Amino acid sequence: MTASASRVYRLAFVGAPNTGKTTLFNGLTGGRAKTANYPGVTVERRIGHFETPGGRALQLIDLPGIYGLAGRTLDERVAVDAISGNIADEDAPDLLLIFLDASSLRTHLHSVLELKALGRPAVLVLNMIDLAKRDGVEIDIAGLEKALGIPVIPTNAARKSGREALINRIDSILDGIQTNTAAAPQKIEGNVLKSLQGEARAIANKVIIHEAGMNRLTRQLDAVLMHPLLGPVILASILFLMFQAVYSWANIPMDMIDGFFAFMHDQARHIHPDWLASLLADGVIAGLGSVLIFLPQIAILFGFILFLEGSGYMGRAAFLMDEMMRRAGLNGRAFIPLLSSFACAVPGIMAARTIESDRDRLTTILVAPLMTCSARLPVYTLIIAAFIPREKVGIFNQQGLVMFGLYMAGIFSAITIAFVLRKTVTKGETQPLLMELPSYKLPQIGDFLIALWNRVWAFLYRAGSVIFMVAIALWFLASFPHSADGIRGSFAGMIGGVLEPLFRPIGFSLETVIALVPGMAAREVVVAAMGTVYALQGNEEQVTQSLAQLLQNAWTLPSALSFLAWYVFAPQCFATIATVRRETNSLNWTLFMVGYLFALAYIAAFITYHVALMFTG
Amino acid sequence: MNAKRKTLNDLRSHEEARVSGFSSDDPTMVIKLREIGFAEGDTVEIMGRGLLGGTPVSVRLNQTLIALRAREARLVEVENFT
Numbered sequence: 001m002t003a004s005a006s007r008v009y010r011l012a013f014v015g016a017p018n019t020g021k022t023t024l025f026n027g028l029t030g031g032r033a034k035t036a037n038y039p040g041v042t043v044e045r046r047i048g049h050f051e052t053p054g055g056r057a058l059q060l061i062d063l064p065g066i067y068g069l070a071g072r073t074l075d076e077r078v079a080v081d082a083i084s085g086n087i088a089d090e091d092a093p094d095l096l097l098i099f100l101d102a103s104s105l106r107t108h109l110h111s112v113l114e115l116k117a118l119g120r121p122a123v124l125v126l127n128m129i130d131l132a133k134r135d136g137v138e139i140d141i142a143g144l145e146k147a148l149g150i151p152v153i154p155t156n157a158a159r160k161s162g163r164e165a166l167i168n169r170i171d172s173i174l175d176g177i178q179t180n181t182a183a184a185p186q187k188i189e190g191n192v193l194k195s196l197q198g199e200a201r202a203i204a205n206k207v208i209i210h211e212a213g214m215n216r217l218t219r220q221l222d223a224v225l226m227h228p229l230l231g232p233v234i235l236a237s238i239l240f241l242m243f244q245a246v247y248s249w250a251n252i253p254m255d256m257i258d259g260f261f262a263f264m265h266d267q268a269r270h271i272h273p274d275w276l277a278s279l280l281a282d283g284v285i286a287g288l289g290s291v292l293i294f295l296p297q298i299a300i301l302f303g304f305i306l307f308l309e310g311s312g313y314m315g316r317a318a319f320l321m322d323e324m325m326r327r328a329g330l331n332g333r334a335f336i337p338l339l340s341s342f343a344c345a346v347p348g349i350m351a352a353r354t355i356e357s358d359r360d361r362l363t364t365i366l367v368a369p370l371m372t373c374s375a376r377l378p379v380y381t382l383i384i385a386a387f388i389p390r391e392k393v394g395i396f397n398q399q400g401l402v403m404f405g406l407y408m409a410g411i412f413s414a415i416t417i418a419f420v421l422r423k424t425v426t427k428g429e430t431q432p433l434l435m436e437l438p439s440y441k442l443p444q445i446g447d448f449l450i451a452l453w454n455r456v457w458a459f460l461y462r463a464g465s466v467i468f469m470v471a472i473a474l475w476f477l478a479s480f481p482h483s484a485d486g487i488r489g490s491f492a493g494m495i496g497g498v499l500e501p502l503f504r505p506i507g508f509s510l511e512t513v514i515a516l517v518p519g520m521a522a523r524e525v526v527v528a529a530m531g532t533v534y535a536l537q538g539n540e541e542q543v544t545q546s547l548a549q550l551l552q553n554a555w556t557l558p559s560a561l562s563f564l565a566w567y568v569f570a571p572q573c574f575a576t577i578a579t580v581r582r583e584t585n586s587l588n589w590t591l592f593m594v595g596y597l598f599a600l601a602y603i604a605a606f607i608t609y610h611v612a613l614m615f616t617g
Numbered sequence: 618m619n620a621k622r623k624t625l626n627d628l629r630s631h632e633e634a635r636v637s638g639f640s641s642d643d644p645t646m647v648i649k650l651r652e653i654g655f656a657e658g659d660t661v662e663i664m665g666r667g668l669l670g671g672t673p674v675s676v677r678l679n680q681t682l683i684a685l686r687a688r689e690a691r692l693v694e695v696e697n698f699t
Binding site for chain 1: 644646647648649650651652653654656657658659664665666667668669670672673675677678679680681682683684685686688689
């Protein structure tokens with residue numbers, strides 16, 4: 001053991017997309033990398049560590065899924081480079097863990113042969129074996145080992161017992177591996193591929209003892225969910241239900257959080273000296289409270305998206321949207337990054353790496369920020385709570401309807417703008433759609449809760465860091481120097497005063513403009529900033545009022561609607577802009593995106609404001 | 618061989634057929650179709666189509682489901698089981 005104990009073995013996770021590579025990686029390393037039930041979730045290389053029962057140190061390398069070694073998209077290239085040791089300062093892997101979904105052994109076995117042909121030590125991880133067995137699949141494992149000439153480990157990476165089957169064998173496999181002497185991957189021609197497929201089908205015929213039909217649940221669900229007429233109706237209903245739920249289910253916890261912060265605000269008011277009371281009450285508590293109240297809504301939205309991603313429905317949504325996306329000049333696959341952008345545009349933009357054509361990918365990136373991300377939820381909810389009556393329209397909550405309308409405005413403009421971009425600046429041929437549709441799965445409750453907690457924690461973390469600091473900084477800037485003019489005479493007022501004339505035509509007050517400036521950091525920050533600014537202005541009677549009530553008195557309806565229209569478009573998020581810069585690797589495209597979004601925001605707000613003025617007289 | 622060969626796109630819904638070959642019109646796309654799993658002798662069945670223009674198409678390929686557009690489905694040649 002002495003020689004091998006000091007050595008670190010590098011194990012690369014390779015194979016077709018959506019075969020459970022990241023699930024096993026998370027299970028072994030305790031990592032929390034995103035997993036979901038559609039192809040192309042992992043777009044980056046990820047490294048983790050694990051110690052075998054025999055005391056060996058392993059470096060585990062999780063890679064994006066690939067069907068072959070062509071490396072056409074950015075994420076595929078990452079995988080191909082890592083397998084062939086083409087990454088600077090990094091050795092090639094010592095062992096390939098080749099993943100295969102046991103249910104699709106016949107269809108995908110040729111990719112195992114292609115990877116095995118690289119000549120590196122390899123093991124076949126025959127994953128999701130329990131699901132395949134449940135469907136009635138029987139595989140001669142020993143026969144498969146013999147035919148392939150590499151160890152085959154049937155497992156279920158999602159369960160501890162399944163992972164142990166693999167862990168228990170890993171030492172003996174590593175004992176047997178030789179020094180690495182593999183050739184660089186060769187470009188596979190059609191004929192070579194054809195003969196590999198022939199070889200793979202011959203092996204499959206030998207080792208598949210019993211072949212089942214397609215997964216029955218999937219067949220039955222698809223008959224409804226992918227029905228040409230019912231399917232689109234159901235997709236729209238799911239989205240609609242999601243936004244109604246965000247509204248109706250969150251009320252009680254939101255009222256509780258609101259009550260808690262009102263209480264804290266009241267307590268902080270009694271602290272001495274007065275300036276400290278104001279800093280804590282008006283700066284910190286008003287700022288944080290105005291954002292944290294939206295935690296329940298954000299959790300519900302994330303819950304829905306996580307469920308859709310884990311269930312296998314995302315691929316179907318992409319299927320149903322494909323023809324519409326194609327007419328807009330995009331790939332149906334682009335729907336997945338765009339739907340992920342409902343949570344946050346940053347992972348959405350990164351998910352565009354799975355799109356092969358540069359032009360398609362660029363177009364998707366440029367419109368992704370139009371999808372209504374969760375950070376807009378606080379902004380929308382706040383304004384809707386203040387200005388839209390809590391009434392029912394038929395069976396629907398009117399506030400929920402307005403929210404649904406805002407989401408639709410985002411989707412509709414994304415599709416329209418994609419269409420315009422494809423006709424002008426990102427011209428080119430549309431790429432074909434070719435995508436595996438996974439079997440439906442009920443997401444495991446534990447994984448679901450962990451993923452939900454990760455997202456919630458990210459929101460809380462940002463509230464505790466960025467928003468906390470913005471609230472304090474803004475409190476200082478808006479409190480000093482003291483002036484008879486109130487906030488207008490303060491530093492914040494002076495800065496806002498410079499921008500104010502620009503925003504007057506769209507109905508934004510000085511307070512709004514002041515809040516917009518720190519709101520560049522992230523969209524929900526504007527809410528915290530308004531919390532602080534309005535709390536500072538409030539007199540003693542108003543301190544117990546919520547921010548929504550304060551806005552009701554301070555703003556007119558046209559200003560409020562104009563503000564909503566602004567936030568449909570405005571790219572008020574540094575993280576998004578930085579991600580676009582990194583992913584496009586182009587300052588020009590980044591500036592183009594920021595420019596067109598601000599221009600649209602201004603035009604939309606201007607029109608909304610003046611139309612609303614006409615109606616309200 | 619001027620007779621038009623039957624393609625995956627010509628199949629009726631739930632009509633099972635066997636892949637017999639590939640069109641020579643688009644060799645790059647054929648490689649991608651092979652990579653995702655289409656091969657001679659495989660069983661295919663159309664499971665569903667989109668509303669507009671009958672595209673995209675969802676195809677059962679052995680036990681796997683694949684989504685593709687009508688244009689690409691035309692590259693896969695099929696023959697009926699006899």
